[in-house]
Amino acid sequence: MKKQATFKPPKAIRGGIPICFPQFSNLGSLEQHGFARNRFWTIDTDPPPFSTASSSKTYVDLTLKPSEEDTKIWAHIFKFGVSWVMPNRLIELLACWNGGVRCHTAASICGAIPHYIVWTIWREQNNRIFEGEERSIIELKRIFILSLFELITMLSGLPISSFEVRVEGLETLDYLDNLQNRERFTEQGDAITFESEVDKIYLSTPTKIAILDHEKKRTFVLRKDGLPDAMVWNPWDKKAKAMVDFGDEEYKHMLCVEAAAVEKSITLKAGEDWKGRQELSAVPSSYCSGQLDPQKVLHGS
Numbered sequence: 563m564k565k566q567a568t569f570k571p572p573k574a575i576r577g578g579i580p581i582c583f584p585q586f587s588n589l590g591s592l593e594q595h596g597f598a599r600n601r602f603w604t605i606d607t608d609p610p611p612f613s614t615a616s617s618s619k620t621y622v623d624l625t626l627k628p629s630e631e632d633t634k635i636w637a638h639i640f641k642f643g644v645s646w647v648m649p650n651r652l653i654e655l656l657a658c659w660n661g662g663v664r665c666h667t668a669a670s671i672c673g674a675i676p677h678y679i680v681w682t683i684w685r686e687q688n689n690r691i692f693e694g695e696e697r698s699i700i701e702l703k704r705i706f707i708l709s710l711f712e713l714i715t716m717l718s719g720l721p722i723s724s725f726e727v728r729v730e731g732l733e734t735l736d737y738l739d740n741l742q743n744r745e746r747f748t749e750q751g752d753a754i755t756f757e758s759e760v761d762k763i764y765l766s767t768p769t770k771i772a773i774l775d776h777e778k779k780r781t782f783v784l785r786k787d788g789l790p791d792a793m794v795w796n797p798w799d800k801k802a803k804a805m806v807d808f809g810d811e812e813y814k815h816m817l818c819v820e821a822a823a824v825e826k827s828i829t830l831k832a833g834e835d836w837k838g839r840q841e842l843s844a845v846p847s848s849y850c851s852g853q854l855d856p857q858k859v860l861h862g863s
C-alpha cells in the first residue's frame with residue numbers, strides 16, 4: 563500500500579494486487595486497466611468451486627457483477643470472481659518474512675507467538691461473555707495472523723528495495739516495451755535488474771517467476787496458470803513524482819511483477835468460463851541461510 567494512496571472512490575487504492583479487467587492498460591476503449599478495480603465488489607457466499615480455496619485455507623471470495631452503467635460501456639454479460647487465499651499456517655507466514663528480519667527479531671517474533679495466542683483467546687472469551695458473539699475458528703485464526711503480521715511488519719523495517727532486486731525467469735523472452743510504443747524486443751542478459759524506469763509486458767512467460775531481494779535476503783515466487791504474460795513495472799523517480807497517490811521516494815521500495823493476459827485477449831462464448839491463478843509466496847533466499855538455491859526455487863517444483 564502506498565503511503566499517499568487515496569481511499570476515496572472512484573479511483574482504485576494504489577498498491578496491493580491490482581485486478582485489471584476487462585482490459586489491460588489502454589489496450590481497449592475503456593479507462594486505463596479497465597473498470598473492475600474502480601468498482602465496489604461484493605463478498606460471494608456461494609462461489610464456484612475453486613480448487614485452491616479448500617477448508618484448510620483462509621480465503622475470501624469476491625464477485626463483480628456489471629452495473630447498468632458498466633453494460634453501457636462494455637456490452638458483455640459477465641460475472642467476475644476473485645478468490646483470495648491466504649496462508650493460514652503460521653509457519654507459512656513466517657517463511658515469508660524470515661529472511662527479512664534479523665535473527666534477533668525472528669527470535670522476538672517466535673517469543674511473541676504464545677502471547678498472541680493467549681491474547682486471541684482472551685479477546686474471544688470477552689466477546690462471548692460481554693457481546694454474546696461467537697467467532698468461528700477461521701475468524702480467530704485470521705485475527706491471530708493479522709496481529710502477528712502487524713508485529714512482523716513493524717520489526718522487518720524497510721520494505722523491498724528495487725535497487726537490490728532482480729527478476730529471474732523472464733530472461734531471453736520477448737517483451738513489448740510500453741516506454742517505446744509497445745515495440746517488441748527480446749530480453750538480453752541473465753536476469754532483469756533495475757536502474758531506471760521499466761514498463762514491459764513479457765510474452766508467453768513460464769509459470770514460475772522469481773524475484774530475488776538481496777537486501778532483505780528473501781525470494782518471492784510468483785506461480786501462475788491461465789495467464790500467459792507477465793508485467794514488470796517500476797515508475798522510477800520522475801513518474802513517481804508525477805503521480806499524486808505515489809510518494810516521491812516510494813519507487814525505491816516497490817516492484818510490480820504481475821501475471822497477465824495481454825497479447826491474446828480471452829474471449830468467451832455464452833456459457834463458457836475461464837479461470838486464471840496467481841500465487842505469491844516468499845522464502846528466505848540462499849544469500850541469507852545458504853540452504854536455498856534461488857535456481858531451485860525457480861526451476862524446482
Ligand SMILES: O=P(O)(O)OC[C@H]1O[C@@H](O)[C@H](O)[C@@H](O)[C@@H]1O
Pocket residue numbers: 587594595740761762793795
Ligand atoms: O497508474 P495506473 O493506472 O495504476 O497504472 C500503473 C502502471 O501499471 C502498469 O501495469 C502499466 O504497465 C504502466 O504503464 C502503468 O503506469
